[in-house]
Amino acid sequence: SGGLLFEEKQMESDENLLNAFLLLLIGSHLTLVGPSTPEEGWQVYSSAQDSEGRCVCTVVAPQQSACSRDARTKQLRQLLEKVQNMSQSIEVLDQRTQRDLQFVEKMEVQLKGLENKFKEVEDGHETSIARQYKSIKAKMEELRPLIPVLETYKADAVLVRQFKEEAANVTELLASLQEQLGGLDYQELHSRVMSLEDRLKACMQRLACGKLTGISEPVTIKTSGSRFGSWMTDPLAPAGDTRVWYMDGYHNNRFVREYQSMYDFMMTDNFTSHRLPHPWSGTGQVVYNGSIYFNKFQSHTIIKFDFSTSLISRSRQLDFAGYNNMYHYAWGGHSDIDLMVDEGGLWAVYATNQNAGNIVLSRLNPNTLHIIRSWTTNHPKRSAGEAFMICGTLYVTNGYSGGTKVYYAFSTNSSTYEYIDIPLTNKYSHLSMLDYNPRDRALYAWNNGHQVLYNVTLYHIIQ
Numbered sequence: 001s002g003g004l005l006f007e008e009k010q011m012e013s014d015e016n017l018l019n020a021f022l023l024l025l026i027g028s029h030l031t032l033v034g035p036s037t038p039e040e041g042w043q044v045y046s047s048a049q050d051s052e053g054r055c056v057c058t059v060v061a062p063q064q065s066a067c068s069r070d071a072r073t074k075q076l077r078q079l080l081e082k083v084q085n086m087s088q089s090i091e092v093l094d095q096r097t098q099r100d101l102q103f104v105e106k107m108e109v110q111l112k113g114l115e116n117k118f119k120e121v122e123d124g125h126e127t128s129i130a131r132q133y134k135s136i137k138a139k140m141e142e143l144r145p146l147i148p149v150l151e152t153y154k155a156d157a158v159l160v161r162q163f164k165e166e167a168a169n170v171t172e173l174l175a176s177l178q179e180q181l182g183g184l185d186y187q188e189l190h191s192r193v194m195s196l197e198d199r200l201k202a203c204m205q206r207l208a209c210g211k212l213t214g215i216s217e218p219v220t221i222k223t224s225g226s227r228f229g230s231w232m233t234d235p236l237a238p239a240g241d242t243r244v245w246y247m248d249g250y251h252n253n254r255f256v257r258e259y260q261s262m263y264d265f266m267m268t269d270n271f272t273s274h275r276l277p278h279p280w281s282g283t284g285q286v287v288y289n290g291s292i293y294f295n296k297f298q299s300h301t302i303i304k305f306d307f308s309t310s311l312i313s314r315s316r317q318l319d320f321a322g323y324n325n326m327y328h329y330a331w332g333g334h335s336d337i338d339l340m341v342d343e344g345g346l347w348a349v350y351a352t353n354q355n356a357g358n359i360v361l362s363r364l365n366p367n368t369l370h371i372i373r374s375w376t377t378n379h380p381k382r383s384a385g386e387a388f389m390i391c392g393t394l395y396v397t398n399g400y401s402g403g404t405k406v407y408y409a410f411s412t413n414s415s416t417y418e419y420i421d422i423p424l425t426n427k428y429s430h431l432s433m434l435d436y437n438p439r440d441r442a443l444y445a446w447n448n449g450h451q452v453l454y455n456v457t458l459y460h461i462i463q
Contacts, residue, residue, distance in 0.1 A: 209343055209391035210458030212420075215406065215443065218427050218452040222266055225249075228283060228333050228432040229446045233262075235341055235439040236289040245287045246271070246451075247280065250333040250432070251297055254279045258307070276305055277312055281323065283433040283446060284338030288346060288366060295337040298324050302339070302348065302369055316369035318362070320352040327351035327381040331400040331432055336381075342389035343438045349394065351381035359384065361394050361412065377410045377417060384408075386434035388443060390456070397424060400431040427452065 117136050225248040232245050244265040246257040254276040259265035278296045285294040291306045291313060300321040304314040321327075322336050327350065329335040338349040346366045351357050355376045362374040377394070385397035385404060396408040404426040410417040426447065433446035436456075443454040 210460035211393070212390055212395055212406070212409070212422060212456060213459045214457035215422055215424050216455040216457075217425050218445065218447070218454055220427070220450055220452050221262075222451045223449060224451065225446075225449055227430060227448055229449075230283040230285050230433040230435075231265075231446060231451050232285075232287050232435060232444055233437060233440065234287045234290065235437050237439075245292065247283075247285055250283050250335070251281055252279050256292065274307060274310065276303075278303065282328070282333055282335040282337065284335060284340070284349075286339045286341050286346070286435065288341050291366075293339045293346065293366075295323070295339070297334070300337065300350075302337070302364075304366075304369060314367070314369050318348060318350060318371075320354055321348075321350040321360075322352060322357070322381075327357055329387075329400065330382060330385050331430070333432060335432075338387060340387075340389045340435050341438065342391060342436055344389075344392050347389050349387050349389075357381055359387070359394070359396070359410075361410065363412070373412075375410070375412050375415060379408055379410070379417070386431050388434050388436045390436050390438075390458070395422075397431070397434065400426075401429050402426065404431065424454070 114136065225246075228250045229246070229248045231247070233242065234245070237243065242261045244259040244262055246259065246265070247253070248257075256274040256276060257271040258274060259268075259271045264270050276292075276294070280294040281297040281299070282295055285292060287293075287307075290308055291304050293302060293304050295301070296303055296315075300318045300323040302316055302318055303312055305311070306313045318337060323334075325332065325334055325336065327336050329338070336350060340347050340349065344363065346364045348362045348364055348371075350360055350362075352360055357380055359377045359379045359381050360374055361377065363372045364370070365372055379396055385400035387394055387396045389395070392412045394410045394412070395406045396410075397404050398407045404424045406422040406424055407419055408417065409420050428448035428450045430448040431445060432448075433444070435444050436442075437444060441456060441458075443456060445452045445454065
């Protein structure tokens with residue numbers, strides 16, 4: 001059938017570092033879309049519209065801030081408080097019952113003793129009346145402490161009546177809520193929620209890729225290092241692995257910093273240092289599935305270095321690729337070979353003499369580093385500010401300083417190109433690294449000694 005057009009917006013970014021941190025930690029397949037106005041109080045997780053205007057795969061959920069204003073949520077909160085109060089009262093009553101039961105058992109024994117004393121008085125002689133009376137009086141003194149217990153039972157009876165009143169209120173409240181919810185019971189509601197969740201997951205699996213239509217304002221994560229460098233997270237890292245990899249400079253350096261989490265990277269200087277067997281060239285490194293891929297300095301050799309073993313697991317020459325500042329990006333910095341990752345895997349962007357210094361795009365096997373397929377473009381490598389891959393399409397910026405925009409796109413799916421106009425806020429005036437992370441759906445950038453993030457807007461086509 002014909003495709004459905006779908007537009008997905010990621011979270012509107014702001015200058016709040018915590019929001020950026022949370023964005024990276026989520027790491028889920030759901031793409032958050034902020035409300036069009038703050039007053040709406042709704043978050044749209046996905047939406048689609050067919051040619052007839054019908055909504056498909058749409059899920060909305062109230063924000064936490066909106067929940068406090070929702071009438072039914074307020075009623076549910078009051079209901080929960082009532083249930084909690086009743087539970088506490090029942091616990092108190094139970095404790096009292098256990099304690100008072102001991103008194104009752106003792107009282108039973110004492111009353112039997114008193115009954116026997118009265119029988120002795122009735123059957124005895126007058127001479128023993130005085131002695132029996134004193135004994136009865138002593139028994140009565142023993143029974144006197146039981147009087148407060150009986151008073152407590154009276155108070156507990158009042159508490160039981162309060163329980164009945166609260167139960168009646170709860171019943172009325174539940175009936176009201178059930179009427180508002182259309183008479184659905186919990187099991188039916190739970191079943192519908194689970195069904196909706198399954199349908200949403202199935203829908204989102206079909207929304208893995210799309211066409212870039214917008215880039216958010218940058219979120220500054222950290223200010224550190226020199227003017228040039230790269231930083232990244234592993235898009236294939238296991239769930240919960242949010243390690244950050246940091247590489248300062250573009251040549252004559254071979255030390256990679258590993259931060260245990262985005263929080264550690266943002267807030268501390270606690271890191272582990274890994275020494276590479278060779279210095280890298282440029283800022284086009286990428287960490288992918290536990291290994292770092294980089295261009296060996298002053299060569300067209302690509303190296304795969306395994307962090308877990310601290311050994312080179314594969315190296316291979318990228319035939320005919322220019323190196324040593326032959327075909328660099330516009331900003332220079334030995335940026336001849338740029339490695340990158342998108343939803344489709346590992347890529348290399350470079351230029352060759354055979355293609356007149358224009359960009360060549362090759363998809364690589366991440367295990368062997370063999371070229372799976374290459375595409376030649378008509379865009380001069382030296383005229384490109386920076387480049388990144390999203391969903392099999394190469395996006396190129398018109399520069400690296402001042403006013404910057406994404407203006408050229410080459411699709412490997414159709415082997416065609418087009419000129420576009422997507423503004424890119426160059427906050428610190430010098431981009432030396434710009435890469436897309438398909439897990440985070442975000443652009444990582446090194447901007448004049450600042451590590452920043454951009455969220456992206458993708459236009460989806462559902463087949």
